[in-house]
Amino acid sequence: MQTSGFLVVNKTQGITSRDVVNRAMNWFPKRTRLGHGGTLDPLATGVLVLAFGQATRLLEYVQRSPKTYTTKIIFGATSDSDDADGVITPREGVSPVDESAIRTAMNGMIGDISQIPPAFSALKVEGQRAYALARKGAEVDLEPRTIRIDHIELLEYTWPTLRLKIDCGKGTYIRSIARDLGNTLGVGGYVGELLRDRIGGFALDKSVSPEATREEALRVLWPMTAPLRGLPRCNISAEEIRNIRFGRTINLKHADAEEFVVLDENGELIAIGKLTNGKFQPTKVIPSEG
Structure with missing residues (x-):
């Protein structure tokens, strides 16, 4: 396999x-290294990318890939976790919001924006997970972070339920978008449902259920190069591969690139590195499994 x-x-x-x-x-066989890229909350469903073997070294490329989510936001109440799994507090005296006001608020969220993560998150505060502190009733004060939202599409709206499709970058919390949208509109809001449709090139159309059999799972494996799509690359010779694995630079006739991928003649990943003035300096070398 x-x-x-x-x-x-x-x-x-x-x-x-x-x-x-x-x-x-x-x-997988015993002692196979396994990891995942991009944690999903228990309430959330959809794409969770697992890496096995040497691919665990490439999870950073999965995590920084653009993501697409479909979410249902509930207005008229807030949640201490910013989703339906938390303690829900209805907002008294709120009235339905016009769709035009929602679209205006959505448009203000596009681009590079400052976002405060939810108190119930895995981020660390003085060495402890924020969610652990929040569950104890402690005040959790998280610093705002700059995140990127590329596009928000309004799919359906019937008060108090709003369905959105969101394209965003690394580190974006959809729960924070629901919270902030509700606050901007003055009615409160939280995530009722959340589906991750895609991470980079990884999508649901080639996925398996957590309840899949071993045979079903092994039929839909993705190659090591899957999260590296879009990076410049070339195939190199056996001698060049040996040089790379001995830690040597090699000469390549390609444009300079901060990240460059080299493959063997069969398209298998050999290394990722920096290409400057025709010299490739590897930063991440994949050892031979032969």
């Missing part, structure tokens, strides 16, 4: 990302 690569699991509601990894351990 393929010894390194990626697998997309269509995560179901009510389980953690770690639960999915634990179940996936049954699909």
Whole structure:
């Protein structure tokens, strides 16, 4: 079987990302390294990318890939976790909001914006997870971060329910978007449902259920190069591969690039590195599995 690569699991509601990894351990030989890129909350469903073998070293490329979500936001109340799993507090005296006002508020969220993560998040505050502090009733004060929202599409709106499709960058919390949208409109808001449709090139149309059999899972593996789409690349010779694995630079006739991918003649990943003035300096070398 393929010894390194990626697998997309269509995560179901009510389980953690770690639960999915634990179940996936049954699909691979013992002691296979497994990890996931881009945690999903228990309430959320959809694309969870697992890496196995040497591909675990490439999870950073998965995590920084653009993402697409479909979400249902509930207006007229707030949640201490900013989603339906938290303690819901209705807002008294609020009236339905016009769709035009929602669109105006949405447009103000496009681009590079400052966002405060939810108190119930995995970010650390003085060495402790924010959600652990929040569950104890502690005041959690998280610093705002700059995130990117590329596009928000209004799919359906019937007060108090709003359905959106959101294209965004790394580190974006959809729960914070729901909270901030509700605050801007003066009615409160939280995430009722959340589906991750895509991370980069990883999508639901080639995924498996967490309940899949080993045979079903192993039929839909993705190659090591899957999260590296879009990076410049070339195929190199066996001698050049040996030089790279001995830590040497090699000469390549390509344009300079901060990140450059080299492959063997069969298209298998050899290394990622920097290409400057025709010299390729590897920063991440994939050892031979032969």
